Amino acid sequence: MASPGRAFRIGLVLVAALSVWSIFTGVIDLTPAQAFGEPGGLALIASSRAPRTLAVLITGAMLAVAGAVMQVILRNRFVEPMTIGTGQGAALGILIASFLIPGAPLVVRMVFATLTALAATFLFLAIVRRLPPTQPLLVPLIGLVYGGLLEAGMTFIAYQYDMMQYIQTWVSGEFSGVLLGRYELLWIAAAVGAALYLIADQLAIAGLGRSMAVSLGLDYGQVMGLALLAVAVVVSLTVVTVGMIPFVGLLVPNIVSRRYGDNLRRTLPLVALTGAGLVLASDIAARLVRHPFEVPVGTIFGVLGAVFFLVLLYARPRHAR
Amino acid sequence: MLRTLALCLTLACGPLAGQTVTVDTYRGPVEVETMPERIAVFDVAALDTLAALGVTPAGVIEPIYVTYLGDATAGAERVGTLFEPDFEAVAALGPDLIIAGGRSYEAVPDLARIAPTIDMTIWEDVVGQGLDRLEAYGEIFGKQDEAAALAVAFQEKLAATRAAVAGKGRALIVMTVGPKVSGYGAGGRFGWLHDALELPEAVEAVEDATHGEAISFEFIRDADPEILIVVDRQAAIGQGGAAAKATLDNALVRETRAWKTGRVIYLDSAPLYIAGGGIQSMSIILDQIAAHVTGG
Numbered sequence: 221m222a223s224p225g226r227a228f229r230i231g232l233v234l235v236a237a238l239s240v241w242s243i244f245t246g247v248i249d250l251t252p253a254q255a256f257g258e259p260g261g262l263a264l265i266a267s268s269r270a271p272r273t274l275a276v277l278i279t280g281a282m283l284a285v286a287g288a289v290m291q292v293i294l295r296n297r298f299v300e301p302m303t304i305g306t307g308q309g310a311a312l313g314i315l316i317a318s319f320l321i322p323g324a325p326l327v328v329r330m331v332f333a334t335l336t337a338l339a340a341t342f343l344f345l346a347i348v349r350r351l352p353p354t355q356p357l358l359v360p361l362i363g364l365v366y367g368g369l370l371e372a373g374m375t376f377i378a379y380q381y382d383m384m385q386y387i388q389t390w391v392s393g394e395f396s397g398v399l400l401g402r403y404e405l406l407w408i409a410a411a412v413g414a415a416l417y418l419i420a421d422q423l424a425i426a427g428l429g430r431s432m433a434v435s436l437g438l439d440y441g442q443v444m445g446l447a448l449l450a451v452a453v454v455v456s457l458t459v460v461t462v463g464m465i466p467f468v469g470l471l472v473p474n475i476v477s478r479r480y481g482d483n484l485r486r487t488l489p490l491v492a493l494t495g496a497g498l499v500l501a502s503d504i505a506a507r508l509v510r511h512p513f514e515v516p517v518g519t520i521f522g523v524l525g526a527v528f529f530l531v532l533l534y535a536r537p538r539h540a541r
Numbered sequence: 542m543l544r545t546l547a548l549c550l551t552l553a554c555g556p557l558a559g560q561t562v563t564v565d566t567y568r569g570p571v572e573v574e575t576m577p578e579r580i581a582v583f584d585v586a587a588l589d590t591l592a593a594l595g596v597t598p599a600g601v602i603e604p605i606y607v608t609y610l611g612d613a614t615a616g617a618e619r620v621g622t623l624f625e626p627d628f629e630a631v632a633a634l635g636p637d638l639i640i641a642g643g644r645s646y647e648a649v650p651d652l653a654r655i656a657p658t659i660d661m662t663i664w665e666d667v668v669g670q671g672l673d674r675l676e677a678y679g680e681i682f683g684k685q686d687e688a689a690a691l692a693v694a695f696q697e698k699l700a701a702t703r704a705a706v707a708g709k710g711r712a713l714i715v716m717t718v719g720p721k722v723s724g725y726g727a728g729g730r731f732g733w734l735h736d737a738l739e740l741p742e743a744v745e746a747v748e749d750a751t752h753g754e755a756i757s758f759e760f761i762r763d764a765d766p767e768i769l770i771v772v773d774r775q776a777a778i779g780q781g782g783a784a785a786k787a788t789l790d791n792a793l794v795r796e797t798r799a800w801k802t803g804r805v806i807y808l809d810s811a812p813l814y815i816a817g818g819g820i821q822s823m824s825i826i827l828d829q830i831a832a833h834v835t836g837g
Contacts, residue, residue: 247759267792514755
């Protein structure tokens with residue numbers, strides 16, 4: 221397997237360039253000269269552009285990491301938190317919280333979202349444990365149905381109480397509401413993601429399967445529990461702050477592991493970087509496609525990610541081996 | 542085709558010795574039997590105007606989401622929800638006339654198979670069609686005088702509000718949903734506020750999308766309207782204008798002229814959104830705008 225070091229360095233440069241572009245993309249005209257020459261230029265960057273760019277980078281990176289971890293510990297290439305009910309669980313939690321305690325502070329909603337996201341994930345694991353291991357595609361299929369059921373439940377509640385547009389905020393994620401003071405929760409997600417990196421080796425061992433992991437001396441239950449908790453926290457923080465963004469956690473780990481394998485300690489930084497870069501590129505496009513209005517970032521990512529993935533699939537034989 | 546169908550059904554199903562009147566509906570003029578005794582109502586704007594006329598329906602949808610119509614529907618049978626009629630309940634009710642439209646628009650042909658149905662959708666020209674509907678109900682229920690009085694009172698209120706906002710500058714209509722904001726233009730579902738009040742738009746490019754255009758706070762800052770009209774979609778779950786205010790109270794919106802001069806008007810979303818075009822709903826909205834502009 222190739223070393224991801226070089227790709228990481230190239231990626232870092234690309235993401236830095238995208239970040240600069242992102243800082244100067246928005247409804248209010250702002251050129252680099254204006255940013256430093258005119259009053260209000262730096263203030264605009266501080267209050268709007270920088271928070272948005274950071275929020276996108278963290279979200280992209282953490283969703284990709286959450287997806288990679290999920291894929292390794294569940295030993296299935298086709299799962300990711302947003303398609304197996306974790307994201308839907310988080311959104312359901314927000315809905316229940318804002319319904320039970322109107323005007324609840326963000327922290328309360330976040331705790332609710334994390335708890336329901338965890339519950340939804342464990343319920344999903346309990347369901348898929350009964351599936352035959354010879355049919356790996358059944359897992360994502362059940363996941364889609366399961367996520368759909370949770371969303372149907374949300375829609376039912378929302379319909380009864382005239383909250384359809386409200387749940388749409390969480391179901392279709394985008395970054396138009398991000399400002400200084402409105403995204404800081406994501407830093408917690410970043411910290412949790414970094415913590416996942418610390419146990420990357422244990423996660424990789426857990427990915428060998430229960431019996432192998434236990435015979436290698438790993439506390440399998442503890443590692444699985446920690447990893448799922450971390451994924452639930454990351455996902456619910458993202459859903460609370462910007463809403464659900466599907467496919468990031470599915471595409472990015474697959475893109476990276478096609479070339480660099482599943483040694484999480486080596487690949488997780490690249491996974492995070494690729495996720496951040498792709499979502500940031502999507503968000504810049506989301507701001508520009510219908511300027512001055514916004515397009516949901518998930519829509520753009522779906523198109524961009526699919527094209528990127530196809531290119532990678534078809535280009536591979538010429539480079540590898 | 543549908544019009545002919547509705548017309549045929551109206552004629553075919555009516556009792557022999559009824560007096561009829563031709564009223565304008567969304568699908569064109571339809572002949573309707575006057576003084577129907579049992580009516581089923583599927584549109585909240587219709588319910589609003591009928592309540593103002595003192596007409597009590599025998600069947601209504603539930604929930605109706607707006608609070609000010611609670612008394613008007615007391616004792617009525619439940620015949621479905623905002624979008625979906627419960628056809629069995631409608632058939633069991635055996636109404637003489639069904640008033641549908643708006644969100645139940647698509648159910649009109651099916652409802653027409655049960656009883657004479659008029660499509661009273663209000664769309665685009667909210668004020669004009671709202672007043673047309675008022676007049677039509679007046680004729681159907683023999684309350685022409687009441688309807689005329691309501692129309693005159695509304696026109697006066699409209700003129701007064703128009704005078705109150707005249708010269709106060711350009712306005713931007715936004716709707717807050719949780720932490721996010723969408724913008725509405727003169728062609729959108731709240732556009733009648735621009736037209737009827739002759740309120741200039743702060744941004745002309747906002748398109749005619751039912752649920753508005755997703756916008757960022759930078760968009761509001763860049764538009765810099767003198768009047769910011771805010772529809773809070775979350776008011777339905779008891780968070781009122783507080784949630785909308787919390788969403789908009791940020792470094793960018795604070796820099797707009799509307800925020801600096803206090804011309805940020807929070808409108809109740811249910812009357813505007815659910816019952817849009819109802820005569821009471823339009824009066825409530827105008828009152829809220831007038832109270833704010835003259836007060837501030």
